[in-house]
Amino acid sequence: MSWVLILEQLLNGLQFGLMLFLLAAGLTLVFGIMDMINLAHGSLYMLGAFLAAALVQATGSFALGVLLAIPATAAIGMLLEMSVLRTLYERDHLSQVLATFALILIFNEAVRIVWGPDMPLAMPAALSGPVELLPGMFYPAYRLLIIGVGAAVAGLLYLLVVRTRVGMLVRAGASNREMALAMGVNIRRLFTLLFGVGAGLCAVAGALLGPLLAVQVGMGENILILAFVVIVIGGIGSIRGALVGAVLVGMVDTIGRAFLPLLFGLFFQPRVASAAGPAIASVLAYLLMVGVLYFRPQGLFPARG
Amino acid sequence: MARVVAWVVLAAALAFPLAVQETYYLSFASRIFIYALAATSLNLVLGYGGMISFGHAAFVGTGAYVSSIFIAEGLTSAWFGWPVAVAAAALAALVIGAVSLRTRGVYFIMITLAFAQMMFFLVNSMKAYGGDEGLSLTGRASTGIGIDLGSDVAFYYISLAVLAAGVGGLHRLVHSRFGRVIQAIRENEARAEAIGFPVYRYKLACFVLAGAVGGLAGVLLASHGKYVNPNVLHWTQSGTLMVMVILGGVGRLWGGVVGAASLLGLEDLIANHRVEWLASILPNYQQHANLGVGVVLLAIVLFAPQGIAGLFARRRNA
Amino acid sequence: MLELRSVSKRFGGVVATDDVTLEVKRGEVHALIGPNGAGKTTLIAQVAGDLGSDRGTIVFEGADVTHAPQHQRVRAGLARSYQITSIFGRFSVLDNLALAVQARSGSSFSFWAPVAGEAALFEEARAIAAEIGLSGRESEIAATLAHGEQRALEVGLALATRPRLVLLDEPMAGMGPEESQRVITLVERIRAQVAVLLVEHDMDAVFRLADRVSVLVSGRVIATGTPAAIRAHAEVKRAYLGESAAA
Numbered sequence: 001m002s003w004v005l006i007l008e009q010l011l012n013g014l015q016f017g018l019m020l021f022l023l024a025a026g027l028t029l030v031f032g033i034m035d036m037i038n039l040a041h042g043s044l045y046m047l048g049a050f051l052a053a054a055l056v057q058a059t060g061s062f063a064l065g066v067l068l069a070i071p072a073t074a075a076i077g078m079l080l081e082m083s084v085l086r087t088l089y090e091r092d093h094l095s096q097v098l099a100t101f102a103l104i105l106i107f108n109e110a111v112r113i114v115w116g117p118d119m120p121l122a123m124p125a126a127l128s129g130p131v132e133l134l135p136g137m138f139y140p141a142y143r144l145l146i147i148g149v150g151a152a153v154a155g156l157l158y159l160l161v162v163r164t165r166v167g168m169l170v171r172a173g174a175s176n177r178e179m180a181l182a183m184g185v186n187i188r189r190l191f192t193l194l195f196g197v198g199a200g201l202c203a204v205a206g207a208l209l210g211p212l213l214a215v216q217v218g219m220g221e222n223i224l225i226l227a228f229v230v231i232v233i234g235g236i237g238s239i240r241g242a243l244v245g246a247v248l249v250g251m252v253d254t255i256g257r258a259f260l261p262l263l264f265g266l267f268f269q270p271r272v273a274s275a276a277g278p279a280i281a282s283v284l285a286y287l288l289m290v291g292v293l294y295f296r297p298q299g300l301f302p303a304r305g
Numbered sequence: 306m307a308r309v310v311a312w313v314v315l316a317a318a319l320a321f322p323l324a325v326q327e328t329y330y331l332s333f334a335s336r337i338f339i340y341a342l343a344a345t346s347l348n349l350v351l352g353y354g355g356m357i358s359f360g361h362a363a364f365v366g367t368g369a370y371v372s373s374i375f376i377a378e379g380l381t382s383a384w385f386g387w388p389v390a391v392a393a394a395a396l397a398a399l400v401i402g403a404v405s406l407r408t409r410g411v412y413f414i415m416i417t418l419a420f421a422q423m424m425f426f427l428v429n430s431m432k433a434y435g436g437d438e439g440l441s442l443t444g445r446a447s448t449g450i451g452i453d454l455g456s457d458v459a460f461y462y463i464s465l466a467v468l469a470a471g472v473g474g475l476h477r478l479v480h481s482r483f484g485r486v487i488q489a490i491r492e493n494e495a496r497a498e499a500i501g502f503p504v505y506r507y508k509l510a511c512f513v514l515a516g517a518v519g520g521l522a523g524v525l526l527a528s529h530g531k532y533v534n535p536n537v538l539h540w541t542q543s544g545t546l547m548v549m550v551i552l553g554g555v556g557r558l559w560g561g562v563v564g565a566a567s568l569l570g571l572e573d574l575i576a577n578h579r580v581e582w583l584a585s586i587l588p589n590y591q592q593h594a595n596l597g598v599g600v601v602l603l604a605i606v607l608f609a610p611q612g613i614a615g616l617f618a619r620r621r622n623a
Numbered sequence: 624m625l626e627l628r629s630v631s632k633r634f635g636g637v638v639a640t641d642d643v644t645l646e647v648k649r650g651e652v653h654a655l656i657g658p659n660g661a662g663k664t665t666l667i668a669q670v671a672g673d674l675g676s677d678r679g680t681i682v683f684e685g686a687d688v689t690h691a692p693q694h695q696r697v698r699a700g701l702a703r704s705y706q707i708t709s710i711f712g713r714f715s716v717l718d719n720l721a722l723a724v725q726a727r728s729g730s731s732f733s734f735w736a737p738v739a740g741e742a743a744l745f746e747e748a749r750a751i752a753a754e755i756g757l758s759g760r761e762s763e764i765a766a767t768l769a770h771g772e773q774r775a776l777e778v779g780l781a782l783a784t785r786p787r788l789v790l791l792d793e794p795m796a797g798m799g800p801e802e803s804q805r806v807i808t809l810v811e812r813i814r815a816q817v818a819v820l821l822v823e824h825d826m827d828a829v830f831r832l833a834d835r836v837s838v839l840v841s842g843r844v845i846a847t848g849t850p851a852a853i854r855a856h857a858e859v860k861r862a863y864l865g866e867s868a869a870a
Contacts, residue, residue, distance in 0.1 A: 477734070478734050481734050482736070486722075493709060496709045496711065497722075499697065499705075500723040500726050501697035501723070502726050504694070
């Protein structure tokens with residue numbers, strides 16, 4: 001086990017974490033401001049991936065396909081918000097859970113009908129090779145792209161939320177919705193916009209992760225849970241919390257899966273290690289969430305006082 | 306009125322195997338009874354208790370797996386395997402509930418979800434018992450008193466009996482002291498505590514009870530198909546149970562039964578009875594039954610939140 | 624009977640209650656008054672157990688209940704009513720009161736026997752309904768009651784737990800003179816058996832009922848004494864009426 005391997009896994013963790021952040025950012029704001037549980041967020045991620053795959057096929061260019069998928073998904077997200085989701089804001093959590101669960105079912109089948117159970121999405125040939133980061137240390141170029149895009153988007157979001165008027169309104173809404181409403185913020189329009197941005201972020205994550213994780217129906221459900229874990233850890237309504245939580249979860253999950261079985265192998269018999277190792281590794285993120293909730297029930301950076 | 310309908314339905318259910326002998330229908334009916342039991346147990350904690358538990362599938366799954374593991378290991382007596390499996394589910398509910406109920410609102414939903422997923426992953430990695438491919442059983446448990454559970458008719462009656470006991474038990478529970486407290490807690494938790502009820506204890510007891518009954522449903526489920534796989538613990542299964550409950554009527558006695566029968570009936574209808582005009586729009590629509598389920602569920606949440614049972618109740622009161 | 628020593632609570636940067644020392648004697652009606660936002664409801668919440676205290680001790684009947692959970696305090700005889708009506712809306716008046724009676728009579732971990740068969744429970748609930756002036760309204764669903772009736776039920780729920788000391792948080796909130804009179808009569812009737820810590824804005828009621836009055840301003844007790852003494856107290860006048868009044 002060399003330091004090269006460790007560094008590689010750290011970068012993988014960062015890469016996964018940044019993509020999780022893209023999903024978590026949209027989710028935490030919806031939850032934080034409108035107090036709405038949206039299980040269909042994962043479906044937008046899946047939609048983004050499928051749209052990217054289809055557009056790449058249509059245009060023949062990876063970059064163009066991905067770039068076009070973003071506004072397309074954002075538009076669908078906004079349509080969804082204006083039609084169905086808006087009626088759920090005033091409803092209780094159970095209704096929101098059930099309605100958005102229904103949306104998952106609908107989206108999954110709709111995608112299946114239009115495109116089939118899966119679609120190929122290959123990473124661009126130019127980026128399929130390794131890059132020598134340090135003497136003797138190679139890392140896939142594509143993953144570096146993901147890290148770069150993820151970091152850039154995170155930076156952009158930070159600027160947007162902290163430095164612009166819109167961002168200030170969003171933060172105000174997250175920390176005290178009634179107050180923001182009282183001050184005359186046009187919550188409806190702000191909200192639709194926010195949803196669109198969230199959907200766009202999902203599309204970026206879906207399209208970029210597609211070549212690595214496979215574009216298939218149901219891909220949204222698996223990552224959705226992790227996104228929820230991230231925002232619970234980070235604190236609902238907080239972008240900063242979403243970033244910290246996402247990187248933490250990404251790291252813990254990746255590094256855990258890579259090294260825990262090895263670690264177990266050092267202390268336990270091979271039969272136990274090979275069974276327990278992967279089992280515990282896959283639940284590390286959840287254990288982390290339980291741990292955080294125990295000590296800081298509001299998450300690490302709660303938006304509300 | 307509802308009473309009369311209930312007795313008529315029960316009588317019909319008792320007479321059913323005398324009229325219908327095909328395995329397919331008996332098996333399908335048994336499946337409805339089992340899911341009805343699972344949905345009813347969720348209705349207890351969700352509808353009456355007001356606790357939005359997204360991890361109920363974990364308890365159904367625990368019952369399913371523990372009972373299956375016993376059979377796989379050669380311990381085929383139902384008198385041993387079934388109670389132990391139910392106790393295991395109750396224990397899981399005790400542990401998960403004890404931790405989760407310390408939280409509120411969305412955190413509670415997330416943490417129950419997280420625990421369920423944890424169990425899913427743990428079971429998924431149990432290579433000794435099939436891992437992600439699941440575990441096939443050589444047969445159902447043995448009762449040792451002459452009732453052959455392998456017979457579809459016998460299994461049908463056992464499932465029906467267990468369901469009837471479950472619904473009957475729920476009815477008594479709802480009108481008992483415990484039932485009152487639980488519903489009071491759902492109505493106004495803070496005030497329930499303020500008049501002297503240790504709310505946490507009652508919620509936990511409700512959670513454990515529901516988990517145990519869910520486990521019993523799981524036992525029957527695994528026995529029925531002689532097969533169990535980790536998907537029975539997946540959070541989307543919790544979602545399916547929730548769909549049944551809302552379809553049938555949250556917090557209504559027959560909610561779980563009506564919901565399970567409706568959903569499974571709807572799925573069967575779509576899969577096996579081709580509707581030509583639908584086929585002309587979409588040739589293989591029958592493979593996309595979930596689309597219909599999703600639309601119906603969305604419609605119910607948006608327009609008829611009281612579910613099917615609620616619609617009937619309202620008409621009666623009007 | 625009830626002793627508060629240096630009880631304090633802050634929310635982030637805001638100090639809600641600050642070093643409150645106060646006592647309620649057996650058989651006493653002790654009024655707690657103060658301007659809006661003084662921290663009266665927070666203090667009640669701390670005493671009842673809805674809120675924890677950052678500092679200080681709360682002693683009830685000789686026992687330290689500062690960290691006891693609310694349901695335990697209720698069992699010990701310390702109950703409260705809420706300023707913002709908090710009842711079981713979908714239950715009937717009778718069922719509301721029966722719940723409170725049920726809480727103190729035996730275990731509710733009983734899963735089989737129907738409550739409807741417990742005549743004694745409902746007899747007592749009916750009696751309490753009569754005490755609070757809701758006779759004849761027992762089968763009404765609580766959420767459909769008029770405001771004044773709901774406030775009566777609010778107080779009734781607290782009294783149904785047969786407390787030895789009851790914390791009444793603005794029981795007359797939003798009531799007309801006739802309804803307020805009924806609350807005053809009720810307090811007069813129960814004061815022999817139940818000590819009362821009464822938070823109220825209605826000064827007539829306060830001065831008629833109270834044996835002693837404590838004044839809370841910005842979370843601190845600025846004065847405690849008989850109603851007459853408080854009425855004459857310079858600092859109290861200043862707090863309520865401004866500088867010119869005290870001069």
